[in-house]
Amino acid sequence: MDVLAEAEKYTVDSNEVVEFKMVKSVADLDNDACSFKPEMSHQIFGQQETIFGYLDLKIKLYFTPGRLFDYVNIEYADKVDPDQFNGVEPDNIMEALKKVYTFEMNTSLDKFVTSIDKEPHFKPSGELIHSFKHSTASESGAPREKTYELYSVQNLDSDMVSYLSRVQPFLLWYIDCACFVDTDDDRWSYFFMYEKYQNDSREVCYALVGYATVYKYFTTPFTQPPSWRPRISQVFILPLYQGQGLGPRLYRSICDRFLGDKEVVSITVEDPSEECQYMRDYVDVSACAKLPGWGKQQLLKGYSPEMEKEVFDKLKLCKKQARRVYEILRLGATNMNNTVEYKQYRLLVKNRLNAPHQKDVNYQKRLNRVLKPEEMKTFSCLDTEQQRKDKLHSEYKELEKAYLKVLQRMREHAFEN
Numbered sequence: 001m002d003v004l005a006e007a008e009k010y011t012v013d014s015n016e017v018v019e020f021k022m023v024k025s026v027a028d029l030d031n032d033a034c035s036f037k038p039e040m041s042h043q044i045f046g047q048q049e050t051i052f053g054y055l056d057l058k059i060k061l062y063f064t065p066g067r068l069f070d071y072v073n074i075e076y077a078d079k080v081d082p083d084q085f086n087g088v089e090p091d092n093i094m095e096a097l098k099k100v101y102t103f104e105m106n107t108s109l110d111k112f113v114t115s116i117d118k119e120p121h122f123k124p125s126g127e128l129i130h131s132f133k134h135s136t137a138s139e140s141g142a143p144r145e146k147t148y149e150l151y152s153v154q155n156l157d158s159d160m161v162s163y164l165s166r167v168q169p170f171l172l173w174y175i176d177c178a179c180f181v182d183t184d185d186d187r188w189s190y191f192f193m194y195e196k197y198q199n200d201s202r203e204v205c206y207a208l209v210g211y212a213t214v215y216k217y218f219t220t221p222f223t224q225p226p227s228w229r230p231r232i233s234q235v236f237i238l239p240l241y242q243g244q245g246l247g248p249r250l251y252r253s254i255c256d257r258f259l260g261d262k263e264v265v266s267i268t269v270e271d272p273s274e275e276c277q278y279m280r281d282y283v284d285v286s287a288c289a290k291l292p293g294w295g296k297q298q299l300l301k302g303y304s305p306e307m308e309k310e311v312f313d314k315l316k317l318c319k320k321q322a323r324r325v326y327e328i329l330r331l332g333a334t335n336m337n338n339t340v341e342y343k344q345y346r347l348l349v350k351n352r353l354n355a356p357h358q359k360d361v362n363y364q365k366r367l368n369r370v371l372k373p374e375e376m377k378t379f380s381c382l383d384t385e386q387q388r389k390d391k392l393h394s395e396y397k398e399l400e401k402a403y404l405k406v407l408q409r410m411r412e413h414a415f416e417n
């Protein structure tokens with residue numbers, strides 16, 4: 001037997017074999033429309049994202065939509081015999097899952113089916129902070145309006161800690177370097193978004209749509225009262241609800257929650273992914289576009305202290321994000337076909353991008369003055385002026401592309417909350 005070829009046959013991509021399903025009714029067990037796949041699995045099955053030892057492997061991870069009662073099922077056509085693989089055992093899938101799903105996982109389909117009937121008993125915990133209707137295209141393409149509710153939880157009781165142990169594992173399949181928050185640290189607050197729907201018996205039920213956490217980060221802990229920043233992290237919308245504009249509504253509602261708090265200095269987002277930054281830009285730019293002091297004329301005159309004050313006072317955007325939002329709106333106000341106007345815009349952004357490198361440029365100029373050309377070769381790690389200009393230009397172009405995407409999206413979907 002060619003052991004290597006056989007081992008390959010028994011090695012599968014762990015992202016491919018996992019199937020999630022949110023089951024609202026028994027009929028959904030056979031409905032592929034409520035299935036979804038993970039985006040990553042290295043935080044569960046290891047860096048290679050492979051599972052060894054099984055043929056035609058399928059790992060089903062089913063949940064009821066509100067209580068998140070689970071059903072796990074591992075199916076395969078064949079499993080390796082360690083005697084034929086130099087004693088190597090097939091990977092222990094259940095063990096890998098148990099490291100993440102710390103509760104007693106359910107393997108009985110009957111128990112799962114019974115639990116579907118208990119969904120109407122589930123009521124979200126915490127304070128209802130926002131309720132809204134939102135239209136999305138249905139399978140037929142016609143718009144369909146649904147009701148959503150957002151709950152905030154400040155202090156966790158034991159039921160909530162146990163509920164979190166069912167919510168948080170989802171993050172590991174979708175966010176790189178996701179981690180579970182320390183539930184003993186009371187500086188965390190938790191936000192849960194639900195779809196409110198009626199089941200086949202017309203009973204009101206809730207389905208989890210999204211989740212986010214906010215950390216209370218003190219900036220001046222010793223003043224009275226202390227000032228602080230809400231730091232939003234781990235924003236997550238379940239795949240079945242992604243791409244419908246619900247993430248932006250979650251983010252906006254969380255920000256609104258803190259706007260009236262005098263102790264809050266500014267609102268930040270922890271290490272946003274590209275998708276998260278896109279969502280944040282869309283929401284923040286939509287809000288700034290409505291500020292009286294942020295009209296086209298003011299935008300074209302430059303980023304004034306009055307504009308900066310208005311955005312801090314009314315939206316509590318942090319400095320960096322406020323400046324980014326200004327650049328996006330200014331691009332929207334710029335006629336890109338007007339050579340002078342467009343050049344002014346490019347310079348404005350490039351000057352900002354170049355500012356942190358100016359120290360290197362000055363250092364290089366000083367070296368140029370005091371060293372001979374052959375001595376300068378020792379410093380070959382420093383970019384030439386042309387290399388710097390090229391890098392700056394490509395950095396600018398990348399930003400411009402991201403900014404135009406946000407502006408385009410605002411034209412397609414006016415943001416409402």
Ligand SMILES: CC(C)(COP(=O)(O)OP(=O)(O)OC[C@H]1O[C@@H](n2cnc3c(N)ncnc32)[C@H](O)[C@@H]1OP(=O)(O)O)[C@@H](O)C(=O)NCCC(=O)NCCS
Nearest residue numbers: 174235236237242243244245246247248272273275276413
């Ligand atoms: C990042 C994330 C939170 C965004 O949430 P989301 O609800 O999917 O975001 P959106 O619905 O706004 O999705 C954007 C797309 O929806 C489209 N869209 C459809 N209907 C829309 C509407 N009514 N309003 C706004 N946008 C809408 C947008 O045009 C956009 O499409 P585009 O990329 O082609 O421009 C979500 O995708 C997610 O959880 N990802 C995995 C986890 C993650 O990366 N989290 C971030 C960690 S910080």
